[in-house]
Amino acid sequence: MKTMLDLVVTESTQLNQNYSLIKLTTTDGSALPEMYPGQFVQVKVDDSPKTFLRRPISINFWDKEKNELWLLVQKVGEGTKKMCEARKGDILNLLLPLGNYFTLPSDKKSKLMLIGGGVGIAPILFWGAYLRERGYQPSFLIGARSKTDLLQLDKLSRYGEVYCTTEDGSYGEKGYVTNHSVLEKGGIDTIYTCGPKPMMVAIAKYADSEKITCEASLENLMACGFGVCLCCVENTREGNICVCEEGPVFNIEKLTWIS
Amino acid sequence: MKTMLDLVVTESTQLNQNYSLIKLTTTDGSALPEMYPGQFVQVKVDDSPKTFLRRPISINFWDKEKNELWLLVQKVGEGTKKMCEARKGDILNLLLPLGNYFTLPSDKKSKLMLIGGGVGIAPILFWGAYLRERGYQPSFLIGARSKTDLLQLDKLSRYGEVYCTTEDGSYGEKGYVTNHSVLEKGGIDTIYTCGPKPMMVAIAKYADSEKITCEASLENLMACGFGVCLCCVENTREGNICVCEEGPVFNIEKLTWIS
Amino acid sequence: MDKLRVNIGKLELKNPVMTASGTFGYAKEFSDFFDLSRIGGVFVKGTTIHERQGNPYSRMAETPSGMLNAVGLQNKGVDYFVSNIYPEIKDIDTNVIVNVSGSTVEDYVKCAEKLVDLDKIPAIELNISCPNVKEGGMAFGTCAKSAAEVTEAVRKVWNRNMIVKLSPNVTDITEIARSVEGAGADAVSLINTLLGMAVDINKRKPCLSTITGGLSGPCVKPVALRMVWQTYNAVKIPIIGMGGISCWEDAIEFMLVGASAIQIGTYNFIDPTIAAKVVDGIAAYLDKNNIASVKDLVGALEV
Amino acid sequence: MDKLRVNIGKLELKNPVMTASGTFGYAKEFSDFFDLSRIGGVFVKGTTIHERQGNPYSRMAETPSGMLNAVGLQNKGVDYFVSNIYPEIKDIDTNVIVNVSGSTVEDYVKCAEKLVDLDKIPAIELNISCPNVKEGGMAFGTCAKSAAEVTEAVRKVWNRNMIVKLSPNVTDITEIARSVEGAGADAVSLINTLLGMAVDINKRKPCLSTITGGLSGPCVKPVALRMVWQTYNAVKIPIIGMGGISCWEDAIEFMLVGASAIQIGTYNFIDPTIAAKVVDGIAAYLDKNNIASVKDLVGALEV
Ligand SMILES: Cc1cc2nc3c(=O)[nH]c(=O)nc-3n(C[C@H](O)[C@H](O)[C@H](O)COP(=O)(O)OP(=O)(O)OC[C@H]3O[C@@H](n4cnc5c(N)ncnc54)[C@H](O)[C@@H]3O)c2cc1C
Numbered sequence A, B: 001m002k003t004m005l006d007l008v009v010t011e012s013t014q015l016n017q018n019y020s021l022i023k024l025t026t027t028d029g030s031a032l033p034e035m036y037p038g039q040f041v042q043v044k045v046d047d048s049p050k051t052f053l054r055r056p057i058s059i060n061f062w063d064k065e066k067n068e069l070w071l072l073v074q075k076v077g078e079g080t081k082k083m084c085e086a087r088k089g090d091i092l093n094l095l096l097p098l099g100n101y102f103t104l105p106s107d108k109k110s111k112l113m114l115i116g117g118g119v120g121i122a123p124i125l126f127w128g129a130y131l132r133e134r135g136y137q138p139s140f141l142i143g144a145r146s147k148t149d150l151l152q153l154d155k156l157s158r159y160g161e162v163y164c165t166t167e168d169g170s171y172g173e174k175g176y177v178t179n180h181s182v183l184e185k186g187g188i189d190t191i192y193t194c195g196p197k198p199m200m201v202a203i204a205k206y207a208d209s210e211k212i213t214c215e216a217s218l219e220n221l222m223a224c225g226f227g228v229c230l231c232c233v234e235n236t237r238e239g240n241i242c243v244c245e246e247g248p249v250f251n252i253e254k255l256t257w258i259s
Numbered sequence C, D: 001m002d003k004l005r006v007n008i009g010k011l012e013l014k015n016p017v018m019t020a021s022g023t024f025g026y027a028k029e030f031s032d033f034f035d036l037s038r039i040g041g042v043f044v045k046g047t048t049i050h051e052r053q054g055n056p057y058s059r060m061a062e063t064p065s066g067m068l069n070a071v072g073l074q075n076k077g078v079d080y081f082v083s084n085i086y087p088e089i090k091d092i093d094t095n096v097i098v099n100v101s102g103s104t105v106e107d108y109v110k111c112a113e114k115l116v117d118l119d120k121i122p123a124i125e126l127n128i129s130c131p132n133v134k135e136g137g138m139a140f141g142t143c144a145k146s147a148a149e150v151t152e153a154v155r156k157v158w159n160r161n162m163i164v165k166l167s168p169n170v171t172d173i174t175e176i177a178r179s180v181e182g183a184g185a186d187a188v189s190l191i192n193t194l195l196g197m198a199v200d201i202n203k204r205k206p207c208l209s210t211i212t213g214g215l216s217g218p219c220v221k222p223v224a225l226r227m228v229w230q231t232y233n234a235v236k237i238p239i240i241g242m243g244g245i246s247c248w249e250d251a252i253e254f255m256l257v258g259a260s261a262i263q264i265g266t267y268n269f270i271d272p273t274i275a276a277k278v279v280d281g282i283a284a285y286l287d288k289n290n291i292a293s294v295k296d297l298v299g300a301l302e303v
C-alpha cells in the first residue's frame, strides 16, 4: 500500500562531489512499509523554490534491522542538489513504495548479471542483496565514466562478484559495460539493468541477440509517480504505458527498443 | 550608494516565539556601507518557495566597531519565518541601505520622544543610539500587547529613559502608547514613531493637536524597495509618492492622515 | 457537516472540494492515500468516443510553480470505461463525474449517450478546452458559437447535470460562459490549462513532443481567480473554480470570487491527500469565522 | 563583443538584453548597482500625455513565482519627461526607449510628437496592452483593428524605430501581431502582463485596490514563450521577447523560440544586477557552444 510519510534523516554522507547517500527512518519508530527492489519513492524537496514537483528516487537499500531506507542521489539539478545537502535530523516527505519490481527468477541456480551505470546502480544494490538473501548468486557489472564515479562497490561485493568498466580506464576494464570480457564468457541467464538509456538500449540489444532474459529499469520524467497523470509513458508493444505504475521495471520484450 | 551584498550571519537569537535578532557582517571583512537610522534593507529569502519578492526589514542597529548589521525580525509569514530560522554561518543576500532617514533636530536640547509599537521598535533602537552618540537626549515610549512582546528594553535604556505600555497591563502602564502618562506631562518637541499604522495615526493626531513635530516610519507593501516599481505609494499632500525611496520616514504634515 | 453542503444545479455535494480531470486518474489510485468519501466529488480522466494513445513522450515539463503537460487525452475510450472502469468505481461514496472530450459535436453526443445508462454518474463535464490535441475541443472552447453548439447538442441527450469546462485561452471568457449558459449548461467549470511552452536550451528543442502544452499549478492561480470573478459577474449558473489550488486558503479565495465549488488538479501530484486537507481547512475557517454555511462564502468578496 | 550585437529594425543593440518598462524606473535608479552601458537598452516608465497619479494603494500582491501589480501608469506626463527627465538620462551609453500609453489614438500621437525632437531616444514602444487602467490601451491591444489604427497613426509622426507592445490577454496573439505589422510597426514586443487577481481571505477583499491587476514574473514564462513562438511563425518583423526572464537560460529560451532581443522586467526587483548577469551568461553560452553570433540563436529551435 502506497503511503505519504515524513521520514527523518539519520545519516547523510557525501560520497563524492556528485553523490550523496541518505539514510532515513520513521519519525515515531514505526516500521517502514514493505518495499521491493526496483521500486522507488517520490521525494518532496521542500526548501527549493525551483522544484515544484516531487523527485523520483530509487530505493537503494532497505535495512530492515535498522528500519532504514537508503537513497543514493546524484546531483544533477536544483532538486537533487537540495537533497544531497540534507542534514541529519532533517525531515523529508516521501510517497512510497511506488512502481513494480524486478522479477525473481524461478531457478536459484540461474546465472544473474546485474548491470548498473552511473546512478543506475541505486536499485541494483537492493536487488543484489535481496537475491543473495534468498539463495541466488548475483554478479554485478558496473560502468562509470571514471573511478571516482564508481560507488558502493564494497557493498555490492558482499552479495556477489563485481566487474567494472570505466570509460577512461582508471578502474576495471576500459570501455563500456557491453564491452566487458565477462559478457563474452557467456552463460548468463538473466540480465537486470538500470542506467542511462543509451546503455540500457545497448544491453537490451545484446541480451536480445544472445537470447538472454533482460529486465530494464526506466527513468522517464515523472509528475505524479503513481499512475494518474500519464506523463511518464513509454511507447511499448501494448501502446503508451506508465513507467511509474506498470514500471519502472520492464522486460525488454515489452519495449520497442529493439526493432 | 545602494549595493547588493551577500552577508554572513554571525549570530541569530530567538528572542521569543515570534522574534529573532539576526546579526550580519560582510563575508570578506570589508566595511559595511554607511547607514542611517530609519533606513532599511531588502532581504532575499532564498530557500522559501513561497517568497518570490524580497522582504523589507529595518536596520535595527549598526555596530560599527564589530562591523555588524542587526535585523529584528517578527515571524508573520513564510518569509520572516525562514529569516528567523537563519543559522550562524548562513548567507543572506541584501540590498542596502534603502530609503531616507529620521531628521536630526537642530537643537541638542530639544525633548525627543521615540515611540515604537511591536516590531516597529526596530529602527527606534538605531535612532536612539545615534541621537545619544551625538549628544541628544532621547526618551523611548514602547507599546506592546503583552510583556513578552516588549523587546530590547535593556538596550534602549542605555540611550535614554524608557516608558512602556502593554495592552494587558503585564508591564508598564496598561493601555496604548497614546494613553501613557509621560505624554500628559507635555514639553515634547519632536516625536519619531514606527509601528502599526493605527498606532501611528493616533500618535500623528496627538502630535498634530499638541503642535509637536512628528516623523513616522511607514511599512507599506513593497516590491522593489528602491523606487522603480511604484507599488509602495502613500497618498500624500503631493500626490502618490514612493515610501521606499522618498520614505519610509515622513513628516506627518506631508501625509493625509489628519483631516 | 451540514455547513459544508453545496449544490451545483441539481447535483448535491457533501462539500465543495472535488478533484480535476486528468489529475486524479479513476479515483481508486488515491484510495491508498485517503478515504475518497471525504470529498465532494471526483472528475475522472478525459474520455473520448474511441481509444486514444495520446501524444508521444515527453509529455511533461516543470515550470516555475507549475508544470506543462501534453498528455493528449490518452484513454481507452468510452466503451472500455463503461464496461471495465465504471463497475470498479461506481460504488465510491462520492460524486463520480466523467469528463468528456471530442473533435466533433457528434463525438460529444455519442459519448454522452453511452454514459446515460450509468446511473451512478450524476454529471458529465464537457471539456471544450483541451489545448493538447487538435481534436481536444479547444476550438470549441475559444469560439462562443461552437461552444453553444456542443452544449446544445449534448443537452438533448443528457438530462442530468451538465457542466461545461471553459478554456482560459481567450480574450473574453464571459462571452463563452454566457453562450453555454444560454445553450443549457447547468454549470461552468474553469479554468482548463493555459497554453504554454518550455525549451531545453542544451538540446535546443521544445521540452514537449507537441511543442506547446497546457500550463497548470499554482502559477496560474491569479489568472484563474480573475476569470472566475469575471464569469461570476456575467452568468447566473453556478461556477466550479479551479487552477492552482494547493491549500484550503486557495479554495476560499475561489469561493469568495464566486465559485460554488472547486476542483484540485496538479497539486494532487505533490500531495495526494490535499483534497481531504482542503475539506478540513474550509471547515475550520467556517468555524473560526462563525460562518453558518460554506454557501455564504460564494461571491462574498467585498469590493 | 561583436558576437552579441543584434538589430531590431534600424535599432542597433550592443547585445540583446534590455529592461522592461515600469520595472526599471528611469534607469538611473540602477546605476548604483551596475554599469548601464553594459546592456543593450532600457525601456523607461510608461509615459502618458498628461500627468497620472495612478491607482490607489494597494498596488501589489505576491503570487506563486510572480506578482500582481496595479500601478496604473503613474507618471508625470510627457512634458515633464522631456524637460526634467530626458536631460538626466540622455547620456546613458545605451538605447533609451520610451514606453508610451494613452486612452485615445490622439493621445499616442501627441505623446510621440513631443518625443520626436529628443534625438537620444532611438525608439518608442507603444503600450497597447496595459491591463491596469481603463485608458491603458488594453482595449487597443485586444482588438486587431484598433491596434492597427494606433500603430498607423503614430507611424505618421514617428519615423525612427517603433515597437508595438502586445497584450497576452487574447485568444490569438498572431492576429494582433500581423495587424500591427501591416500597419507599419518595426517590431513587436511581448508579453505585457496577464490579467490576474488575488484575494485576502482574512479581510475578504481583493488584494489590489483595482480588484484585478497585471501578473508578471517567472510564473508567466511558459505563456510568454508560447506567444513569442506563435508570433515568430506569423510575422516577419523582429520580436522582443519578455515575460518571467530571471536568468540567462531563460533569455536563451526566448531567443530560440524567435525573439531577436529580450527584456527583463520583474526580476530587476529581486536582483537589480540581473540584466548584466544575463549578458555575461549569453556570452558564455555562445562560447561554450561555439556559436559565432547571438543572431544565430534567433528562432533556432529544432522542431
Ligand atoms: C524511477 C526513477 C528512479 C530514479 N532513481 C534515481 C536515484 O536513485 N538516484 C538519483 O540520483 N536519481 C534517480 N532518478 C533521476 C532523478 O529523478 C532526477 O535526476 C531528478 O528528478 C532531477 O531533479 P533535479 O531537480 O535535480 O534536476 P532538474 O533541474 O529537474 O533537471 C536537471 C537535469 O536532469 C534531467 N532529469 C530530470 N529528471 C530526470 C529523470 N527522471 N531522468 C533523467 N534525467 C532527468 C533534466 O532533464 C535536466 O537535464 C530516478 C528517476 C526515475 C524516474
Ligand SMILES: Cc1cc2nc3c(=O)[nH]c(=O)nc-3n(C[C@H](O)[C@H](O)[C@H](O)COP(=O)(O)OP(=O)(O)OC[C@H]3O[C@@H](n4cnc5c(N)ncnc54)[C@H](O)[C@@H]3O)c2cc1C
Binding pocket: B040, B051, B055, B056, B057, B058, B059, B071, B072, B073, B074, B075, B076, B077, B078, B079, B080, B081, B119, B122, B123, B218, B219, B220, B221, B222, B248
Ligand atoms: C520599510 C519597512 C521596514 C520593515 N521593517 C521590519 C522589521 O524591522 N522587522 C520586521 O519583522 N518586519 C519589518 N517590516 C515588515 C516586513 O517586511 C513584513 O512582515 C514581511 O515582508 C512579511 O513577509 P512574510 O513572507 O513573512 O509574510 P507574508 O506571508 O508575505 O505575509 C504575512 C502577513 O504579513 C503582512 N505583510 C506582508 N508584508 C507586510 C508589510 N510590508 N507591512 C505590513 N504587513 C505586511 C501580509 O499582508 C500578511 O498578512 C518592514 C516593512 C517595511 C515596508
Ligand SMILES: Cc1cc2nc3c(=O)[nH]c(=O)nc-3n(C[C@H](O)[C@H](O)[C@H](O)COP(=O)(O)O)c2cc1C
Binding pocket: A229, A230, A231, C020, C021, C022, C023, C045, C046, C047, C069, C071, C073, C099, C127, C130, C165, C191, C192, C193, C215, C216, C217, C218, C220, C242, C243, C244, C245, C263, C264, C265, C266, C267
Ligand atoms: C496531467 C494533466 C492532465 C489533464 N487532463 C485533463 C483532461 O483530460 N480533461 C480536462 O478537462 N482537463 C484536464 N486537465 C486540466 C485540469 O483538469 C485542470 O483544469 C487544470 O490542470 C487546472 O487546475 P490545476 O492548476 O489545479 O491543475 C489536465 C491537467 C493535467 C495537469
Ligand SMILES: Cc1cc2nc3c(=O)[nH]c(=O)nc-3n(C[C@H](O)[C@H](O)[C@H](O)COP(=O)(O)O)c2cc1C
Binding pocket: B229, B230, B231, D020, D021, D022, D023, D045, D046, D047, D069, D071, D073, D099, D127, D130, D165, D191, D192, D193, D215, D216, D217, D218, D220, D242, D243, D244, D245, D263, D264, D265, D266, D267
Ligand atoms: C510594477 C510593474 C509596472 C509595469 N509598468 C509597465 C508600463 O508602464 N508599461 C508597459 O508597457 N509595461 C509595464 N509593465 C509590464 C512589463 O514591462 C513586462 O511586460 C511584464 O512585467 C512581463 O515581464 P516580466 O515577467 O519580466 O516582468 C509593468 C510591470 C510591472 C511588474
Ligand code: FES
Binding pocket: A221, A222, A223, A224, A225, A226, A227, A228, A229, A230, A231, A232, A233, A242, A243, A244, A245
Ligand atoms: S508519473 Fe504520473 S502517471 Fe507516471
Ligand code: FES
Binding pocket: B221, B222, B223, B224, B225, B226, B227, B228, B229, B230, B231, B232, B233, B242, B243, B244, B245
Ligand atoms: S517598492 Fe518599488 S517603488 Fe517602492
